[in-house]
Amino acid sequence: YGAGLTATGNIISNLGPAPNYSGSGGANTSQPWNGSKASSSACFVVGTKVLVLNNELKNIEDFEINDRVVTGSGVIGIVKKQITHEINDVIPIYVKGEIETTDEHPLFVNNAWTNAKKLNWDHEFRFIDKLYNLEIDAQDPTYIVNNIIASGKIDFLVNDKKIKQI
Numbered sequence: 001y002g003a004g005l006t007a008t009g010n011i012i013s014n015l016g017p018a019p020n021y022s023g024s025g026g027a028n029t030s031q032p033w034n035g036s037k038a039s040s041s042a043c044f045v046v047g048t049k050v051l052v053l054n055n056e057l058k059n060i061e062d063f064e065i066n067d068r069v070v071t072g073s074g075v076i077g078i079v080k081k082q083i084t085h086e087i088n089d090v091i092p093i094y095v096k097g098e099i100e101t102t103d104e105h106p107l108f109v110n111n112a113w114t115n116a117k118k119l120n121w122d123h124e125f126r127f128i129d130k131l132y133n134l135e136i137d138a139q140d141p142t143y144i145v146n147n148i149i150a151s152g153k154i155d156f157l158v159n160d161k162k163i164k165q166i
Helices: none
Strands: 049-051 057-059 068-070 076-096 099-101 107-109 112-114 122-137 142-145 148-151 155-158 161-164
Touching: 049 068, 068 142, 122 142
Parallel strands: none
Antiparallel strands: 049 057, 049 142, 068 076, 076 099, 076 122, 107 112, 107 148, 142 148, 155 161
């Protein structure tokens, strides 16, 4: 999968420096969100780039069972399931750099599991047709999205709270 890919904290060393993903608030964060059918879907939007072998990127919606990804620990993980949520609604999408995600998707930032909402990333309300996630079969069930480790497990613990992603 490429020479010397190793994880250091939440940054994959061969991908260069990590962008600053700590929260900064923003103009679009003042609107309250009371939930919708997407509120329990911890996922990414179409076009989200996931790290695969040889430092290549693949759109999250293009994955199939048995495709391979690079996990947060730098080993190879196998896609067990590509999860697609039909949304067809206007929902808040949290944005930081090239990452566009729902509020609750577990992300490993600054050596801790958190999510975009807790990081106070900017968000915007958008019509979303579908949201995507990957279930990864590996000892480390994660995958890399723009230098950030994302959970690739259906049930995941964040601060001792069980998060259900489906």
